Amino acid sequence: MIKRAVYLIILVLIHLVYGVTWLSLLKLSLGIILVFYIAVPLIYHFYPTVPRHLVFLPFLRWPRGISFTQPELSGLRAARNFYVTTSDGVRLGVWHILPEQEIDRVSNGDGEPDSTVFESRLSSGAPIIFYNHGNSGSRAGPHRVELYKVLRKIGYHVVCFDYRSYADSSQVIPSETGVVSDSRFMYKWLRQRAGRSPIIVWGHSLGTGVTSHMVADLCVEGDRPTALVLESPFNNIQEEVRLHKLASLYRKMPGFHWLFLKPLRDNDMMFESDRHIANVTVPVMIMHAEDDLIIPYSLAVKLHRAALRHHPADRIEFHTFEAQYHYGHKYICRSPRLPGLVRDFVEKSIHWHNKQ
Template sequence: MITYFKLNRRRTFRSSSSVQNHFVFQNDGGQERPMDFSYMEKFELFGAYNRYIHSEVDVLLGVWQILPHDLISEIPVDDESKKGTWFLQQLGDDRPIVLYCHGNKPSRATPHRVMLYKVLQNMNFHVITFDYRGFADSTDVEPSENGVVQDTIAMINWIRAHSKSSPLYIWGHSLGTGIASKATRILCESNLCPDALILQSPFTSIKDELHSSRKTLPFRIFPWFDAMFVQPLNEHGLTFDTKENILYVTCPLLILHAEDDAVVPYSLGKKLFQIVFESRNSDSKSVKFVTFDKKFKYGHNYICRAPELPIIVREFLRESVAKNL
């Protein structure tokens, strides 16, 4: 999640909000040419529909709606103009819905993300994944912490407007864990909490990430490190203080972290779990931490390769939510 910054860029970083935004979101890299997000078959992703949803009046979000595996054969093929309406109607079929909040870098089409969608699709979950403002084919405006959280809440409101009584789970990965946690806090404080929150490779705050990442190690020995990197992000409102936000999240929480995560240290995921566990009076049914041994080499992005992942998710949801599983 941390980008390498040379020492001679310190002054630019401190004075430029755009540089700080890029440091956190990295939303303009990794795509060499424009991508057609409506052609999902090139990713071998079937049973999906590309649409655009308003977050705010002037902000459109690119969205993929991915059907549960068992519904793919029922997709109407005779009238393309009605397909979008048909897909929308399926959200109210009582199957669980997962809203996926991705991390930084380019888009919802990143290969390791598509791998996870397929795992969830094969579990017969609906999957909704989207790009925040400033990412991919969403409206090209500069992202901010409040902006991407607003985008997430807009997606949740859209899902709920069409899903009837279907359970809703929010899944965040990497930077998306900070976004998902803050959005879930806002919902819980309004008595609109989702049915569960799943955090993959989470961090406790941007500050803690900066002080723990291998990529910042050469700079942390200098006395100006906090003044040049941490303080400007705080002043710009880029804190993603998950350890604070998570205290206001009341729905069941599952944390997944690989020991060999080289991007977000495993210790931060463990620390976040301990904070929640202690705040909930050791209620083991509502909060769970799952470790993936370093021997499997899942790292930061590939917990989706774990063959036991569907079992882990189902068992947690069955114990803590016990709805439509």
């Protein structure tokens, strides 16, 4: 009702200020309705490229001018860039960031670590954070780099990568199956080199949908990691799309589900974390900011409730970051609470894992 009133006021102002006739304004209104309420929904529904690009946003390559081969230019000293090729021929760009206590031990004399020893240090016993980012950008996103620095300061290795279609990875059309396969390949690569070092899988935003699916599959197969961290998660992508700000234009339209939600299932983009979490048999930590404008806090609450339906409460942690701190969707990494929360969760998860 408010939107309609605002639109009418705008039309009246155009008529009064610019002298546009009511007939012309009617034609303009009909044109807007035709484009926004008929053409756009039909294009979204019948052209799979459109919802795929809106879910994954691989074309938003920020920041510009990143040299992925030189992570030190992104402020990450003692970090290695390399590439792996998956079983289906997709090349993935990867960074391995050493924990602070490892830097001096592997220095080659000029202050930078010798790349030949990076893989060997993965089995040193220090926990490994396997980070899966959200949509848009790359592993070099500024808020992601902030988080890597927090984690390495705690004493953890950080291994992060770009899915297919992102950054300097192969430009292959993404899908849920595809990005979960990429994450799974990287996990297996890590597992082969980690020895007895704990691996904590960490997903942010869309990456929580990737990691929930991937870790559930690993648990079913008996190759589970030490723990799973879900930062700013949704419960499933259909609810996230339905509650998204852009969807408010169409939410009350007849056929909204068929027009906007059905293409997600038809084109392999469901990301049903609330279903997959039933098979996640490792400790889980969920973190969400109340003022998240991208993924509503309520969806994290729903995911937490889904987890509690299948797992004991002492294995599922939920941490709220109050709106007064303005962390939003990306900046929980700036909370002074975060290092302690992560350290305690990782230690408890290692203890739980060792008892199994």
